């Protein structure tokens with residue numbers, strides 16, 4: 251188990267070629283995913299069906315031989331488990347009932363109540379722990395509190411997280427109570443994923459970039475740190491990847507500030523800059539622009555090599571800077587993996 255390449259990189263080892271996986275590697279760009287999703291009926295039914303969720307998690311492993319599998323689920327399931335209504339409007343994205351004030355926060359369920367709804371997710375993890383190839387690392391995940399809160403407050407995705415910023419400005423204490431509840435629930439949720447067989451967990455703070463100054467400290471750094479400390483107290487040695495997407499210069503020192511073993515980088519920062527400023531603290535993950543999975547060709551090969559080269563001096567897990575998009579060509583994924591693995 252300890253010779254899995256991702257676990258070695260997360261312990262700080264510098265490997266001759268970086269291990270590789272991809273955000274949203276199970277998804278609509280794969281025809282086999284679309285078929286299983288149709289069988290499940292809709293996206294949420296797929297998330298809550300352990301056999302089918304395990305099946306779609308395994309599809310990209312079989313097709314491409316990635317070094318890690320990421321549990322198939324969604325960061326918004328925890329909002330539903332806390333009492334929000336959640337549905338996915340076809341072709342539009344998530345919709346939720348909204349939490350906009352102190353009374354709304356008080357009406358949510360306590361953190362300990364999430365397991366009834368989320369137990370199928372733990373069952374998916376248990377199936378994967380049995381069925382994955384022995385060299386493949388199993389990654390569990392959750393959304394970080396700010397990012398999940400931004401959907402719970404707005405009731406949908408927003409370009410600037412305006413409604414969450416509005417709640418924070420109107421009643422900072424009530425907003426902080428929502429963040430605290432989410433942090434507590436996230437510890438419970440990830441702890442159960444680890445008990446079921448997840449070997450690494452990743453925290454997605456996809457909207458971290460819209461928090462500035464003290465807000466970044468209070469609502470990104472602090473909750474991520476608190477979750478990581480609680481998980482490591484319960485599961486000594488558990489590796490954690492944190493993804494404060496579009497944090498920009500706040501990527502510097504983020505691993506030290508939060509206790510994360512690895513910081514995942516989006517593609518708005520240059521690999522050379524990140525090698526110098528972020529990788530000095532330990533393992534980094536990233537950060538090829540996902541557009542290359544659509545456009546392919548010589549530019550894909552060139553940019554993939556550039557990412558590998560930039561991070562060669564330290565521990566690195568190759569990934570995209572954000573999720574692969576539905577219009578991507580699976581053959582480009584194959585070319586990316588071949589390029590990474592022949593770059594040593």
Ligand SMILES: Cc1c2[nH]c(c1CCC(=O)O)Cc1[nH]c(c(CCC(=O)O)c1C)Cc1[nH]c(c(CCC(=O)O)c1C)Cc1[nH]c(c(C)c1CCC(=O)O)C2
Pocket residue numbers: 272273274275276277278287293320321322323324325326342343344391407454456573
């Ligand atoms: C913000 C966010 C969400 N979900 C997630 C994030 C954070 C990462 C990021 O920044 O992208 C995380 C996520 N979502 C999904 C996974 C599974 C694991 C993986 O393969 O990476 C993970 C880790 C499956 C999914 N989650 C979703 C899909 C597409 C659903 C479908 O099949 O129609 C998948 C495969 C749907 C989803 N889920 C969410 C949105 C906004 C959408 C709609 C946008 C879209 O359609 O791509 C919320």
